[in-house]
Amino acid sequence: xxxxxxxxxxxxxxxxxxxxxxxxxxxxxxxxxxxxxxxxxxxxxxxxxxxxxxxxxxxxxxxxxxxxxxxxxxxxxxxxxxxxxxxxxxxxxxxxxxxxxxxxxxxxxxxxxxxxxxxxxxxxxxxxxxxxxxxxxxxxxxxxxxxxxxxxxxxxxxxxxxxxxxxxxxxxxxxxxxxxxxxxxxxxxxxxxxxxxxxxxxxxxxxxxxxxxxxxxxxxxxxxxxxxxxxxxxxxxxxxxxxxxxxxxxxxxxxxxxxxxxxxxxxxxxxxxxxxxxxxxxxxxxxxxxxxxxxxxxxxxxxxxxxxxxxxxxxxxxxxxxxxxxxxxxxxxxxxxxxxxxxxxxxxxxxxxxxxxxxxx
Amino acid sequence: xxxxxxxxxxxxxxxxxxxxxxxxxxxxxxxxxxxxxxxxxxxxxxxxxxxxxxxxxxxxxxxxxxxxxxxxxxxxxxxxxxxxxxxxxxxxxxxxxxxxxxxxxxxxxxxxxxxxxxxxxxxxxxxxxxxxxxxxxxxxxxxxxxxxxxxxxxxxxxxxxxxxxxxxxxxxxxxxxxxxxxxxxxxxxxxxxxxxxxxxxxxxxxxxxxxxxxxxxxxxxxxxxxxxxxxxxxxxxxxxxxxxxxxxxxxxxxxxxxxxxxxxxxxxxxxxxxxxxxxxxxxxxxxxxxxxxxxxxxxxxxxxxxxxxxxxxxx
Numbered sequence: 001x002x003x004x005x006x007x008x009x010x011x012x013x014x015x016x017x018x019x020x021x022x023x024x025x026x027x028x029x030x031x032x033x034x035x036x037x038x039x040x041x042x043x044x045x046x047x048x049x050x051x052x053x054x055x056x057x058x059x060x061x062x063x064x065x066x067x068x069x070x071x072x073x074x075x076x077x078x079x080x081x082x083x084x085x086x087x088x089x090x091x092x093x094x095x096x097x098x099x100x101x102x103x104x105x106x107x108x109x110x111x112x113x114x115x116x117x118x119x120x121x122x123x124x125x126x127x128x129x130x131x132x133x134x135x136x137x138x139x140x141x142x143x144x145x146x147x148x149x150x151x152x153x154x155x156x157x158x159x160x161x162x163x164x165x166x167x168x169x170x171x172x173x174x175x176x177x178x179x180x181x182x183x184x185x186x187x188x189x190x191x192x193x194x195x196x197x198x199x200x201x202x203x204x205x206x207x208x209x210x211x212x213x214x215x216x217x218x219x220x221x222x223x224x225x226x227x228x229x230x231x232x233x234x235x236x237x238x239x240x241x242x243x244x245x246x247x248x249x250x251x252x253x254x255x256x257x258x259x260x261x262x263x264x265x266x267x268x269x270x271x272x273x274x275x276x277x278x279x280x281x282x283x284x285x286x287x288x289x290x291x292x293x294x295x296x297x298x299x300x301x302x303x304x305x306x307x308x309x310x311x312x313x314x315x316x317x318x319x320x321x322x323x324x325x326x327x328x329x330x331x332x333x334x335x336x337x338x339x340x341x342x343x344x345x346x347x348x349x350x351x352x353x354x355x356x357x358x359x360x361x
Numbered sequence: 362x363x364x365x366x367x368x369x370x371x372x373x374x375x376x377x378x379x380x381x382x383x384x385x386x387x388x389x390x391x392x393x394x395x396x397x398x399x400x401x402x403x404x405x406x407x408x409x410x411x412x413x414x415x416x417x418x419x420x421x422x423x424x425x426x427x428x429x430x431x432x433x434x435x436x437x438x439x440x441x442x443x444x445x446x447x448x449x450x451x452x453x454x455x456x457x458x459x460x461x462x463x464x465x466x467x468x469x470x471x472x473x474x475x476x477x478x479x480x481x482x483x484x485x486x487x488x489x490x491x492x493x494x495x496x497x498x499x500x501x502x503x504x505x506x507x508x509x510x511x512x513x514x515x516x517x518x519x520x521x522x523x524x525x526x527x528x529x530x531x532x533x534x535x536x537x538x539x540x541x542x543x544x545x546x547x548x549x550x551x552x553x554x555x556x557x558x559x560x561x562x563x564x565x566x567x568x569x570x571x572x573x574x575x576x577x578x579x580x581x582x583x584x585x586x587x588x589x590x591x592x593x594x595x596x597x598x599x600x601x602x603x604x605x606x607x608x609x610x611x612x613x614x615x616x617x618x619x620x621x622x623x624x625x626x627x628x629x630x631x632x633x634x635x636x637x638x639x640x641x642x643x644x645x646x647x648x649x650x651x652x653x654x655x656x657x658x659x660x661x662x663x664x665x666x667x668x669x670x671x672x673x674x675x676x
Contacts, residue, residue, distance in 0.1 A: 235668070329483060342428070350481075354482075361480050
């Protein structure tokens, strides 16, 4: 299955996660001279491909991103970009590169986080592998726009999550969001982006909702990839919204890239009776959030992770303890390629019944 | 005229039906095997329930629960379709209002429900594994050449249950063969199996849950006296088994259908209705969702299984 994409036109691709392919593609399109290919949507085939070539007990984000890489390579990509996280994900790039090379693919692998370390010098070195004439100043400008775009997207997402369960016209939020993302991807300047954001924010506020004063509120916490990629959590948020529940979720791209470093210290201080030091990835953040959700009138907490996610497994007993203490119900979901969708629906339905019954009493 | 409600619980192994009156008394009940065909099983169930039913009874509500609840809900035009966790809790609370813990072991799934003042406070269901469920026991019974109904009685006779490595159904089976081959008595092996079901359940589903009395044990496996004995022994508490413990899900959903009743009257003549399901694969994208179309009297009434609007079947 040797696929030689080398020598032909340079085509760059990257892993898929939620709607974030739009700002990422926007950034790359403006700072690199090569062609940028959007990663294909995640489907059952992606996870099948990913699982086939992954170590069995690796977590699902590895499998999803590997599957996406294979699909991108098959569509002609020859430069792949990967970035790491604060857990063993930080070491995934090297392994994925090796697996893909062993499969006979030829490509340039650009790894922004080497062995868990992120530094500018290294990133520049990696970029020059395929873009010798890389312009730093131009890149900084577009990086700024992209960061704002992500922030705006996340702000809108936040509003959507709070209100989508109460929309009067079916799918009105999703349709407007899709239109907004399409417009975002075409902006030329920061000024234009900001204007668009403001006008769309107004439009979102004008969408009719039928929201009762004290609706049920649920917080979603957990491992970042599973939280952010709807396919990986079996469209959990959509399912919850169908029960008219307001959803609160913290983890988003803006938080991870720009706020996390600052926020972590706050969380550690806020939940100091439960946790003293960092536990890797988002585990300590989630413990802090659990305390917040428990003390701010939320009816329940849903903790989701991919199977074998070590930091979250470490956080779960502490989350359990906090929830017991404040008497807030919590359920845990572990998703992997073989999760039964029916089982998830049954548990969510029972969870909804439970929090509703508690409200009635 | 007597107003009654029908509750149907369609599980993987067995299908249960009850008819209750306004005071939650069971007028008629039935427990049959699903045999892999929920539609046929429900037809059989209803025709048997219907037989000899007093003329004065009118059905004012139908509820469905269990793994085939959605399909059968459509077929019977139920006024409520609910998950088995809620149904079991409601059913149990109608009999034992102060219950704090419900241990439920069914054919393929097992669950634990914690209650406080009559509301569910916590629950969990087995996820990855079916060791410690009814099918595990029935497959082992077959291997040992014992009727699953006699299993409990035999287990009670044993004085030293054999320790069986029962983390996983398949490994338990090999350990069981090994124990039989080196000459352990059959009743000791059976007692060991019952004990391992309890241990597995508590380690798997009951992990991290505070089990408080009154404890109620239900589901098909609750009829097994051996398992009950080891639950009592290991939990050091009394465990209540209702005489209708195998019908609690159906009872619960019947009570819920009473709660959500409308003015509509239901007929139980479903034998003549043709009910068909046709599965097809959506070719819209690489997800290849399996879309199931449901026809009642040759008319498409619903479809499900699609992840996105692309796979929606228009009638």
